[in-house]
Amino acid sequence: MTRYPLLYARRELVEGNGFVARVAVSGRALLTDEDGDFWVEGINPGGFAANGKSPSEALAELCSTFRAILFDIAADTESFGDFRAAVQKFFDETNAPALREWDEAVQQVKAGKLNAEWLAKRPADTKLGVDVVEVRQPAATNNELGEAALAA
Amino acid sequence: MLDACAPGAVIVPKPHHNWVVWYGRTYRGLPRGKHGARQNPEIEIGHVKKMARFFEILHCAKTKMPALA
Numbered sequence: 001m002t003r004y005p006l007l008y009a010r011r012e013l014v015e016g017n018g019f020v021a022r023v024a025v026s027g028r029a030l031l032t033d034e035d036g037d038f039w040v041e042g043i044n045p046g047g048f049a050a051n052g053k054s055p056s057e058a059l060a061e062l063c064s065t066f067r068a069i070l071f072d073i074a075a076d077t078e079s080f081g082d083f084r085a086a087v088q089k090f091f092d093e094t095n096a097p098a099l100r101e102w103d104e105a106v107q108q109v110k111a112g113k114l115n116a117e118w119l120a121k122r123p124a125d126t127k128l129g130v131d132v133v134e135v136r137q138p139a140a141t142n143n144e145l146g147e148a149a150l151a152a
Numbered sequence: 153m154l155d156a157c158a159p160g161a162v163i164v165p166k167p168h169h170n171w172v173v174w175y176g177r178t179y180r181g182l183p184r185g186k187h188g189a190r191q192n193p194e195i196e197i198g199h200v201k202k203m204a205r206f207f208e209i210l211h212c213a214k215t216k217m218p219a220l221a
Contacts (some may be wrong), residue, residue, distance in 0.1 A: 004154075019184055028182060037198075039198065041205070041206075042181075047177070047178055047179045047181060047206055048169075048179070048180050048181025049178045049198075049199065049202035050181075051196075051198055068168035069168070069169065069180045069181065071167065071168055072166035072167055072168050072169055072171070072180065075166065075167050077165065089178075089181065090178075093178065095176055095205075095206050095207050096204060096208065097206070097208060097210075098205070098206075116163055130157065144208055
């Protein structure tokens, strides 16, 4: 099995009960090649995973799953404040076993023993976090495509 | 498996996934199965394995579900 330490960024717009929220996440995940079946496990946020027949398919599925979880959280909360708190809790639930392997994989990348040509590299200590903002004045300038990178 | 390895765990159906809550932590990514809201859907074993890993009960889970090994 080969494990790749990933950093990713996503921005999603979510409708909740009486509010619209923009969720911007800078997260980390572990991509594992399990004999041609690719799995991605969220680390922060943790508690979800996705798979595919290629790295890009698995990553696309992870993003889709992430969005669906935000929808589940929105359906479960009655106010913007509750939603923001629940999303923060989701982000903070670290996947500890995956994090240990992520750290090991970062060391392999730094040592030049692991690479992923299809991904750009970003520093492993890139700031992580989730920002949840209530949207009151929508603007096209807030649109942003997601990205993924190899943590190095 | 959850009864044996994560006693007290609760499965909470949500619109898009089943959430599994145990010991103050929540696994939010368990698919609801091909037919959505069935009570006992067939879940891809890989997702169950990732959930067991998240809860750090994989060793126990493997003894209860040989398919996870």
